[in-house]
Amino acid sequence: MTRRQTVDQTLVKAEDDSIYFSGNSLGLQPKKTKIYVNEELDNWAKSGVHGHFVGAFPWALADECLVEQMANLVGAKKEETALMNGLTVNLHLLLLSFYKPTSNRHKILMEAKAFPSDHYAVESQIRLKGLNPKESMLLLSPEEGCYVGFDLAHAVGNVELRLHDWNVDFACWCNYKYLNSGAGALAGAYIHEKHRFTIKPTLVGWWSHNIKTRFEMDNNLDLSFGVNGFRISNPPILLVRSLQAGLEIFNQTDMKALRRKSVLLTGYLECLIKHYFSKVPDNPQKPYVTIITPSDSEERGCQLSLVFSRSTKSILMQLMKRGVTCDQREPNVLRVAPVPLYNSYHDVYKFIKVLNESVKATGHQVNDEASV
Numbered sequence: 149m150t151r152r153q154t155v156d157q158t159l160v161k162a163e164d165d166s167i168y169f170s171g172n173s174l175g176l177q178p179k180k181t182k183i184y185v186n187e188e189l190d191n192w193a194k195s196g197v198h199g200h201f202v203g204a205f206p207w208a209l210a211d212e213c214l215v216e217q218m219a220n221l222v223g224a225k226k227e228e229t230a231l232m233n234g235l236t237v238n239l240h241l242l243l244l245s246f247y248k249p250t251s252n253r254h255k256i257l258m259e260a261k262a263f264p265s266d267h268y269a270v271e272s273q274i275r276l277k278g279l280n281p282k283e284s285m286l287l288l289s290p291e292e293g294c295y296v297g298f299d300l301a302h303a304v305g306n307v308e309l310r311l312h313d314w315n316v317d318f319a320c321w322c323n324y325k326y327l328n329s330g331a332g333a334l335a336g337a338y339i340h341e342k343h344r345f346t347i348k349p350t351l352v353g354w355w356s357h358n359i360k361t362r363f364e365m366d367n368n369l370d371l372s373f374g375v376n377g378f379r380i381s382n383p384p385i386l387l388v389r390s391l392q393a394g395l396e397i398f399n400q401t402d403m404k405a406l407r408r409k410s411v412l413l414t415g416y417l418e419c420l421i422k423h424y425f426s427k428v429p430d431n432p433q434k435p436y437v438t439i440i441t442p443s444d445s446e447e448r449g450c451q452l453s454l455v456f457s458r459s460t461k462s463i464l465m466q467l468m469k470r471g472v473t474c475d476q477r478e479p480n481v482l483r484v485a486p487v488p489l490y491n492s493y494h495d496v497y498k499f500i501k502v503l504n505e506s507v508k509a510t511g512h513q514v515n516d517e518a519s520v
């Protein structure tokens with residue numbers, strides 16, 4: 149959706165920047181992405197198959213060129229981290245190895261109303277083992293010793309992570325949200341090194357084979373240890389180079405510094421929303437906002453989820469007309485994500501102004517479908 153398609157030109161000045169608060173869905177494009185991707189298109193045109201092993205970014209090893217940077221960002225060792233596939237595919241590959249149900253230990257604990265892809269992945273994994281999700285997918289408190297795996301889609305590049313130190317068993321994530329590596333970007337996976345010799349991939353391909361003997365192609369699998377053995381195909385070079393552009397920006401700073409700004413930026417947004425849009429007891433007609441995200445900054449990332457006392461859909465429409473990009477989750481939640489990398493305090497201030505205009509513009513509506 150371009151700005152042109154959603155913005156009402158009569159409500160904004162042509163020279164005004166839009167306010168992009170959707171980094172939680174799709175991060176903006178780094179300036180280097182186009183350069184890096186074009187470099188590989190040139191390499192391919194000029195070198196053909198030789199590109200696999202020549203140049204600064206030999207395609208066959210391209211993911212490994214970035215894995216250390218990625219590992220730093222999630223607080224893991226590079227041997228515990230792999231760049232491969234998309235997030236849901238990685239979730240399936242990890243569950244195939246970590247989920248070995250028995251008759252008295254077959255339940256997967258997960259949040260109700262999880263992201264649909266996660267829900268479907270877990271459901272289909274349970275069915276794959278011949279079990280019934282109604283019995284094996286329950287909300288239970290975990291027993292001591294069970295494996296713990298995380299989907300970090302909204303955590304990587306948003307909050308500080310120390311997967312290794314926290315003793316997390318396995319995790320996977322996508323890199324197109326806060327990591328700005330482009331829609332469908334190459335995803336990441338992690339397995340703690342303590343499982344290096346015990347957890348084996350269920351599905352393998354030629355990239356699961358130890359690099360030292362991979363190209364002998366004798367079809368006797370010499371499996372790489374740990375998460376590296378979970379890689380199936382050769383890495384997609386164009387996606388690797390887009391990921392490089394995304395990761396390099398994070399490498400110029402660190403999550404500690406970004407979080408410092410993030411806590412202030414989101415705190416500022418929270419403070420202004422509470423100031424201007426709190427419920428006024430003696431004026432029940434005045435529209436108000438409830439923030440359903442935890443108010444303790446240690447319990448949240450940069451995103452705030454807002455519930456309006458009147459139709460969220462119509463407020464979102466008014467916001468979009470005025471050049472704001474954010475999104476809605478049914479039935480009545482508006483998600484706004486000021487991203488510390490590219491959003492400013494001024495963006496937050498302008499957002500509040502525009503939000504006020506937008507709420508006013510919907511004021512004539514009597515249809516309070518989304519009352520809290």
Ligand SMILES: *Cc1c(COP(=O)(O)O)cnc(C)c1O
Nearest residue numbers: 234235236237263265299301322
């Ligand atoms: C964005 C997101 C996904 C998307 O997965 P893809 O396989 O990359 O499309 C999955 N799970 C969660 C929790 C997400 O936020």
